[in-house]
Amino acid sequence: MDLSQAAPGQNYFRLTVDNIRAPLGMEITKISPSSIRLYLDAVKTRSVPIKAKLTGKLPNSLSLKSVGVEPAFVILQGPESTLGKIREVFTDPIDLSLVPEDRKIPIGLDLESPQIHLAPGQPSQVAVDLKLERTL
Structure with a gap:
């Protein structure tokens, strides 16, 4: 997941198959929850x-x-x-x-x-x- 555009404070990120890398030999079939909240601090x-x-x-x-x-x-x-x-x-x-x-x-x-x-x-x-x- 790329956090380079995130700002200090509360951030929400949508989780999709495109932004999560599965281990070799595995495939993502379901994502739950579909978003996460991160608090970033400088x-x-x-x-x-x-x-x-x-x-x-x-x-x-x-x-x-x-x-x-x-x-x-x-x-x-x-x-x-x-x-x-x-x-x-x-x-x-x-x-x-x-x-x-x-x-x-x-x-x-x-x-x-x-x-x-x-x-x-x-x-x-x-x-x-x-x-x-x-x-x-």
């Missing part, structure tokens, strides 16, 4: 901030002084309607109970939606820089 890119997803608790003798993420932004790619709803991207979870001192942690990103991908050339991992301080 593929776009967008830059969004990256935030560290922190779980667990630090030991009582430590507190979190600062959290940095490098790079701070990532460019995503996907359907315009889905991409427009994304305000930020989180890292995979970092368990603070396992961080005894200042640490730079390489970690992946949680893109949440299977329709959203990293744009070409974007890193699949970021570095989360955790700075801790001792409390009295």
